[in-house]
Amino acid sequence: MIIWYYHRILPDDGSAAVSTGVFEKQMGYLKKSGYEFIDTEGLKEFFQNPRQKKRKIVMLTFDDGWADNLIWATPILAKFAAKAVIAVNTGLVNENLKVVRNEKNYEIISSKSALELATKKTDFSSFLTWNELAEMKKSGIWDIQAHGNSHLGCYHSFDDIKGFYPENKHWLMEYALGESPFEGAPRAKFISTLCSPRSTLSDEFRDKLRNSRNNAKRLEICRNFENPIKILETEKEFEKRLRDDFSECKRKLRKNLNVETDSLFWTWGQFSDTSIKIALECGFKMLFSTEKSPATEKTDPHMIPRIPAPDKLAEFKLQNICFTNSLLLPIRKVL
Numbered sequence: 001m002i003i004w005y006y007h008r009i010l011p012d013d014g015s016a017a018v019s020t021g022v023f024e025k026q027m028g029y030l031k032k033s034g035y036e037f038i039d040t041e042g043l044k045e046f047f048q049n050p051r052q053k054k055r056k057i058v059m060l061t062f063d064d065g066w067a068d069n070l071i072w073a074t075p076i077l078a079k080f081a082a083k084a085v086i087a088v089n090t091g092l093v094n095e096n097l098k099v100v101r102n103e104k105n106y107e108i109i110s111s112k113s114a115l116e117l118a119t120k121k122t123d124f125s126s127f128l129t130w131n132e133l134a135e136m137k138k139s140g141i142w143d144i145q146a147h148g149n150s151h152l153g154c155y156h157s158f159d160d161i162k163g164f165y166p167e168n169k170h171w172l173m174e175y176a177l178g179e180s181p182f183e184g185a186p187r188a189k190f191i192s193t194l195c196s197p198r199s200t201l202s203d204e205f206r207d208k209l210r211n212s213r214n215n216a217k218r219l220e221i222c223r224n225f226e227n228p229i230k231i232l233e234t235e236k237e238f239e240k241r242l243r244d245d246f247s248e249c250k251r252k253l254r255k256n257l258n259v260e261t262d263s264l265f266w267t268w269g270q271f272s273d274t275s276i277k278i279a280l281e282c283g284f285k286m287l288f289s290t291e292k293s294p295a296t297e298k299t300d301p302h303m304i305p306r307i308p309a310p311d312k313l314a315e316f317k318l319q320n321i322c323f324t325n326s327l328l329l330p331i332r333k334v335l
C-alpha cells in the first residue's frame, strides 16, 4: 500500500504545494479505483492482521500543519469521504490568532517566507491555530498526529554547496550558524536536529570563509577543509533535548486538542538510532520516514516509508501503479 505525503494544498501550484484542481483529481482517481482511505488506527490493523493485505487501502498524510490544509484540502477530502492524517509540528502552531480562517481571509505567502518568519518567531500566519485544528478534529476527516515541537536543522555536509550568502540563502541559515548570516556563509546540506546533535561551523572554518574574497575560494575551502563542523551537544544533552521535544509535542496536542498521539512523522523524514530509541521511550509506536517505497505487511513500524505526492495527476497515477505492483519494482528506481 502507498502512504502519500503532502505539505500544502493551494489554489495554484508552486510553493511546495499541490494545486486544489490536481488534488481533487487525485482523490477522484483513488476513489474511482476503489481505494479505502485509512488513518493511523487502520494502519495498525493492517500491520497486525495479515489477512487484510488483500484490501485496497491508501493513506494520505500532510506534514507541518499548514492553514491551507483546512481551507482547501478539507472540502475536497469531505467530497470524496476521504480520511487523512495531519502531522502537526507544535512549534509552528499559530498561537495568536483566534479566528477560524477561510479562503477569503487567508493570505497566501510562499513556503520559504512562511518558514523563515515562523523560525524567527515573528509570524505564524501560514500555520493552523489550535481552534482550526479543533475544527479539523471535529470534522472526523483528520487524524491528528505528531511532527515534533521544533522544525530545525543544522549543517551536515559540505559536499553539495548550493552557493553562498547573500546570493544564496536558506530560512534555516541563521539558526544553523548560531548568528546572523555573514557574507560567504555556505548554503549546504542541513540535517534535522531531531535526529542529530546540534552542530555549527568550526571556528577555524568560519574564519577562513569570512576572510575569503570570492565564492571560488570559498568553494575550494568547503571542498578541502578537514573538520568543518563543531558539535555543540554531548550525546546526553542531545538525548535530553529529544525527550523534551517529543514530550512537549505530545503535551501540547493533549492539552489543546485532547489528542493522544502515538505516531511520529520525522521532520524531513530524517531519523537515527538514537532518535528512534527516544521516540519509543516517549510513547510513540509508529515512526514515519520519507523513504520512497510502498508499505507492506513486512514493514518495520519504526521505519514506515512514504511517497511524496507529485503535483501532477499523470505522475500520481503512474507512481500509484508502479508502487503497488511488485512486478514493476525495477521501474520504481527511476521514478
Ligand SMILES: [Zn+2]
Pocket: 063, 064, 147, 151, 267, 268
Ligand atoms: Zn516538516
